[in-house]
Amino acid sequence: MQARLIAAAVGLAAVVLGATGPAQAGKDLDAVKARGMVNCGVGTGTAGYMIADSQGKWRGLSVDVCRAVSAAIFGDSEKVRYIPLTSQQRFTALQSGEVDMTMGNATYTLTRDTALGFDFTGVYYYDGQGFLVPKKLGVKSAKELNGATICVAPGTTTELNLADYFRTNKMTFKPVVIEKVDEIRAAFFSGRCDVYTTDASSLAATRAANVPPPQTIDDYMILPEIISKEPLGPVVRHGDNQFADIVRWALYAMIEAEEYGITSKNVDEMLKSENPSIKRILGVTPGMGKALGVDEKWVYNIVKQVGNYGESFDRNVGMGSPLKIARGQNALWTQGGLQYAPPIR
Amino acid sequence: MAVESLGSAPRRTRVAPWNDPVIRGWVFQIVVVSLVGLLAWYLVSNTMENLARQKIASGFHYLEREAGFEIGDTMIEYSPASTYARAIWVGILNTLRVAVLGIILATVLGTVIGVGRLSPNWLLSRICEWYVEAFRNVPLLLWLFLFYKLISEAFPGPRQAISMLWNSVFLSNRGVYFPVPMADPIHQWMGLAFLVGIAAAFFINRWAKQRQATTGQPFPIMSTALGVIIGLPFMVWLLGGAPSHMSWPELKGFNFVGGTVIQPEFTALLVGLVLYTSAFVAEIVRSGILALHKGQSEAAAALGLSRGQSMRLVLLPQALRVIVPPMTSQYLNITKNSSLAIAIGYPDLVASVNVTINQTGQAIENILIIMAAYLSVSLSISAFMNWYNKRIALRER
Numbered sequence: 001m002q003a004r005l006i007a008a009a010v011g012l013a014a015v016v017l018g019a020t021g022p023a024q025a026g027k028d029l030d031a032v033k034a035r036g037m038v039n040c041g042v043g044t045g046t047a048g049y050m051i052a053d054s055q056g057k058w059r060g061l062s063v064d065v066c067r068a069v070s071a072a073i074f075g076d077s078e079k080v081r082y083i084p085l086t087s088q089q090r091f092t093a094l095q096s097g098e099v100d101m102t103m104g105n106a107t108y109t110l111t112r113d114t115a116l117g118f119d120f121t122g123v124y125y126y127d128g129q130g131f132l133v134p135k136k137l138g139v140k141s142a143k144e145l146n147g148a149t150i151c152v153a154p155g156t157t158t159e160l161n162l163a164d165y166f167r168t169n170k171m172t173f174k175p176v177v178i179e180k181v182d183e184i185r186a187a188f189f190s191g192r193c194d195v196y197t198t199d200a201s202s203l204a205a206t207r208a209a210n211v212p213p214p215q216t217i218d219d220y221m222i223l224p225e226i227i228s229k230e231p232l233g234p235v236v237r238h239g240d241n242q243f244a245d246i247v248r249w250a251l252y253a254m255i256e257a258e259e260y261g262i263t264s265k266n267v268d269e270m271l272k273s274e275n276p277s278i279k280r281i282l283g284v285t286p287g288m289g290k291a292l293g294v295d296e297k298w299v300y301n302i303v304k305q306v307g308n309y310g311e312s313f314d315r316n317v318g319m320g321s322p323l324k325i326a327r328g329q330n331a332l333w334t335q336g337g338l339q340y341a342p343p344i345r
Numbered sequence: 346m347a348v349e350s351l352g353s354a355p356r357r358t359r360v361a362p363w364n365d366p367v368i369r370g371w372v373f374q375i376v377v378v379s380l381v382g383l384l385a386w387y388l389v390s391n392t393m394e395n396l397a398r399q400k401i402a403s404g405f406h407y408l409e410r411e412a413g414f415e416i417g418d419t420m421i422e423y424s425p426a427s428t429y430a431r432a433i434w435v436g437i438l439n440t441l442r443v444a445v446l447g448i449i450l451a452t453v454l455g456t457v458i459g460v461g462r463l464s465p466n467w468l469l470s471r472i473c474e475w476y477v478e479a480f481r482n483v484p485l486l487l488w489l490f491l492f493y494k495l496i497s498e499a500f501p502g503p504r505q506a507i508s509m510l511w512n513s514v515f516l517s518n519r520g521v522y523f524p525v526p527m528a529d530p531i532h533q534w535m536g537l538a539f540l541v542g543i544a545a546a547f548f549i550n551r552w553a554k555q556r557q558a559t560t561g562q563p564f565p566i567m568s569t570a571l572g573v574i575i576g577l578p579f580m581v582w583l584l585g586g587a588p589s590h591m592s593w594p595e596l597k598g599f600n601f602v603g604g605t606v607i608q609p610e611f612t613a614l615l616v617g618l619v620l621y622t623s624a625f626v627a628e629i630v631r632s633g634i635l636a637l638h639k640g641q642s643e644a645a646a647a648l649g650l651s652r653g654q655s656m657r658l659v660l661l662p663q664a665l666r667v668i669v670p671p672m673t674s675q676y677l678n679i680t681k682n683s684s685l686a687i688a689i690g691y692p693d694l695v696a697s698v699n700v701t702i703n704q705t706g707q708a709i710e711n712i713l714i715i716m717a718a719y720l721s722v723s724l725s726i727s728a729f730m731n732w733y734n735k736r737i738a739l740r741e742r
Contacts, residue, residue, distance in 0.1 A: 088699050092708050095401060116706030117401035137599075147598045149519060154696065155703025160413045163425035174600070175417045176610070178690035179699075187690070192497040192518050192609065194599045238400050 028240035032100055037081045040066035041093055041102035044084045044181055046202050047209035048317040058082045062103040064312040065124050065234055068250040072298040077305035086179050088155040091116055094237060101236045101247055107157040108233045120233040121248035126329040126338050128226035129161050130200035132207060135221050137194060142225035146171040151184050151193035158198050161228040185210050199230050208322045242293055249292055253299045255341035256281060257308035259332055264307040267300060281344050288344055407705045414700055416692045418608050429701050436697030437718055444680040447618040451679060454619060455626020462631050480624035486685055488621055493613040493689040503600050515594055515601060520608040522594035522601040531585035535578040542577040546570035610691035622679050629671045633664035665737050673730040677723050694718055
């Protein structure tokens with residue numbers, strides 16, 4: 001308890017003692033600028049989304065959004081301090097100001113957007129909850145899971161959807177609820193649970209990266225049912241609208257860049273483009289940066305250093321990665337997906 | 346002269362009010378109290394203001410809302426449709442269950458080990474010494490992880506469960522499944538008979554002590570008490586027609602159905618807490634016994650008491666006076682350390698409340714609930730132990 005309550009306790013102390021709350025307009029952005037760093041809360045380790053590599057450098061699709069925010073504010077995508085938080089710590093850490101934003105695979109819901117005092121600024125990944133099972137269990141559908149023991153992380157929408165799904169289908173289950181994601185996976189792979197449930201993206205990551213030898217990736221399968229909508233978004237505190245705007249548009253800039261074919265490779269040539277939209281996006285025609293309160297070259301910096309959304313997706317979780325997740329719902333709207341950024345103008 | 350001055354009140358020398366110790370005492374106390382009050386007011390109002398500004402919900406209304414999450418190990422009826430209040434109550438009961446069992450088992454085991462360390466048998470005392478050193482010098486959290494891993498890795502899955510006692514008890518990484526009697530109204534009466542048995546044993550004990558004090562005749566208290574405590578419920582059961590329908594565990598689908606189960610998380614937590622704390626208890630017991638003058642055991646031996654008798658009748662009762670106060674701390678430690686359950690997924694109070702914090706975002710209210718719960722449990726234990734300590738204190742005549 002000690003270690004895990006410290007985050008909450010520190011957070012509470014900040015809420016209780018803080019003479020000036022962290023919620024006045026501009027406060028968060030001012031603090032970020034004064035610090036010279038964005039404090040970005042991430043999960044404790046999901047391959048492809050947020051994981052520290054062998055050099056201790058954080059990589060992944062979620063991490064790239066933190067980097068984009070840093071690039072927009074500082075012109076440098078590396079001015080980020082990553083703070084690994086469990087599913088239970090992330091919201092208290094954000095409420096209390098320990099982090100400026102979280103990219104911890106948090107699902108956008110009404111309660112979180114309102115009563116918790118947060119704003120979701122967009123959706124960087126359209127996910128859904130699935131079930132990972134060992135093939136030797138002989139199960140082909142989630143409807144056959146009556147009576148199963150299921151490993152799940154506490155304090156997540158996953159935990160609630162699971163209870164809802166089994167109630168709806170008049171089935172019962174026994175949860176095994178462990179906070180640290182490594183411990184949950186260990187419990188699942190040792191056979192303590194029949195099923196591991198979380199977002200399908202994380203299941204794919206777990207299956208690709210965490211199966212302990214001598215078992216292999218082929219001993220496990222993800223059931224076809226996706227039982228929920230899990231739009232994952234960047235989260236900021238209520239109160240500093242300008243900072244929220246920057247986080248919102250940093251993500252949109254990545255999506256918009258993909259739509260206009262601006263990549264980290266061709267961004268320098270694109271500066272010479274005659275297309276008025278591209279000129280506006282890249283700050284050749286000034287105005288957008290000023291409106292957002294950042295440098296005019298903010299999108300240029302994001303794309304040059306982080307890449308556009310499609311590049312980040314492919315590199316981290318898509319076909320260019322071990323996870324090999326198809327774009328699916330996360331394709332651009334022009335290609336039948338849901339990723340749609342409002343115009344930068 | 347002398348008589349006169351006895352009757353009159355002592356004259357107070359006149360001093361300025363700021364030099365009067367009585368007035369000064371009052372002033373200081375008022376200042377301190379109002380400073381503390383001011384600080385509390387500042388903290389509360391500042392918190393409320395910050396919460397309101399960040400538009401974070403506050404108040405305890407959420408307790409009535411539907412919790413929506415499932416809990417794996419409950420002592421009372423609970424489903425995702427129950428309220429947050431009930432989910433937290435489930436957690437409190439789970440904490441109490443592991444704490445109470447842990448306290449009882451750690452006391453018994455610790456006393457055995459502590460007495461064992463004083464044994465003249467070289468091997469026995471060395472084993473007890475190693476036990477103490479091993480368990481108290483490694484952090485409890487590591488023991489918990491070890492026991493949990495041992496259970497979940499070493500035991501087979503439910504389909505290959507180890508069956509024992511003619512297929513009635515099953516061991517697997519899902520826990521120990523064993524048969525239980527089907528619910529029957531007779532059980533309530535048996536419970537009542539059990540309580541009556543305990544009361545009867547208490548009075549028999551008192552009578553037997555009195556008789557021994559007056560006539561010197563000993564009485565087999567232990568066996569009689571056990572007989573009464575077990576015998577009475579058994580007789581009630583026979584009178585009630587001896588209903589013997591059992592619920593047997595059987596493999597159905599993924600898991601065993603029927604019977605009852607002790608889950609691995611609970612087992613790992615209880616075993617970890619008991620082994621760890623018993624090492625400390627053993628040292629307390631040993632120190633309590635060693636604190637006695639050597640003459641006590643020599644006198645007991647001179648009276649012809651056996652080693653066991655002198656330990657039970659002469660040494661331990663006196664040692665208790667030294668043992669009880671530090672023992673209270675150990676009992677409190679068990680209760681509070683049970684919150685390490687979070688690491689291995691036992692659904693205790695902290696687990697329930699943490700999930701509630703996460704779903705509702707109301708950290709302050711929920712942490713107040715945790716603190717209130719642990720505080721009341723701990724204060725109850727302290728109060729009981731203080732009462733017991735007073736009872737066994739040396740009465741000087």
